[in-house]
Amino acid sequence: DGGITQSPKYLFRKEGQNVTLSCEQNLNHDAMYWYRQDPGQGLRLIYYSQIVNDFQKGDIAEGYSVSREKKESFPLTVTSAQKNPTAFYLCASSIGNRVRETQYFGPGTRLLVL
């Protein structure tokens, strides 16, 4: 089945530790996105990538890094510089860089700080 997978489902981070969240899609979509959701809030864009080896900062990129070495994969690293990382992280993809597009979401990763 085509879709977006995220792993792990739950992730725990210690102080000063970098952690990496995985996002894979087999929809053959060019564009991929990372969002952060805090309790009771909407989603905020962290980073997005329109094509392999290219990515752009979203509204809240500080303390995060990404890579896009393959079309199917868009991992997100939460660095120690992100002081309040506890949140629900959602990955999404869309067909390409067009204005009128639907985004499809993965099941999410919940990150907790120990």
Place this chain on the structure above:
Amino acid sequence: GIQVEQSPPDLILQEGANSTLRCNFSDSVNNLQWFHQNPWGQLINLFYIPSGTKQNGRLSATTVATERYSLLYISSSQTTDSGVYFCAGSTGANNLFFGTGTRLTVIP
């Protein structure tokens, strides 16, 4: 960025009732979308509706782009409709701005 206001923030319905959710935007948006987030966090795209009206089963949506608002109608609600409904839109190609959502609880 765009400010997105959703109302009501919370809604409790008896099964079988109808409801209307509203979304207001502070500026004109391009790709207005409605999403449903289930209790486990999965976000499902319901409608891509930059203007006009669309229907899908018991759900329908209307966007009046000139007045910068959109409405989501749920008819004959079921317990499986429970969750949070988000609207989102952007002024460009990629940066979707989300509202804070309407939390719907449908009770049997």
